[in-house]
Amino acid sequence: MYDPLELSEKVERIVASGEKRKYYRFRPAFYYGGIATADCVGCCLRCLFCWSWHIVTQSGNVGRFYSPEEVARNLTSIARKKGFKQIRISGNEPTLHRSHLLKVLEFIPKEIRFILETNGILIGHDPSYAKELSRFPHLYVRVSLKGVCHEDFTQLTGAKPEGFNLQLRALENLIEKSVDCFPAVMADFSSQEEIKKLRHRLKEIRQDFYDFEEEELILYPFVEENLKKKGFIIKDAKLRHNHKSQLGQE
């Protein structure tokens, strides 16, 4: 079992260099009705169903370092060419290397919405992160909870159970600083009873969080294998056996 905060420091040493951060791809994507997407390298969790954190350790050194200006320029250019009104950083965890992310946000034109997809660990750990994010009115934060309780969180991520609290605290910190946000939850493996408990817990943070977004698990063969090894019972996950090269997946 690992501490995601310690891991974030280790990974950051690999994926950050001065103001630059590593990315492996810039692309238009169909999510949210069309969005310009930058895929970054490096995460502070190790989810069983995720392939992307592996690329930090892949030989051949995936990706290269980009300055905040370059990231913003690439994203804005894709958005303008495609007529998109939204931009995001995805692929791994965008909140690693905080000063880089904040600079990217400064360079993104205010008429374009920035969707920050995060596991919430770093925002939950340090309330000043939410305060800094509150400077950007064009920002929307989607906090993706891994499981519905401490136990699920540890089983799905291999991280210490306290990490689940950090995810919830991220939502609290963001609300506290009036940052637009909403939870998404990977609940495919959880009992109805546990899901209901989480709904009530989230409702205490904000009324409409009761109806959180449910994240869909895509059951790639490696995911299925990892989950079975851990004894998970998969109920309604979407099957996809047409397994493309991992870096080519959406």
Ligand code: SF4
């Ligand atoms: S938090 Fe997201 S990027 Fe990180 S390992 Fe989990 S699914 Fe992958």
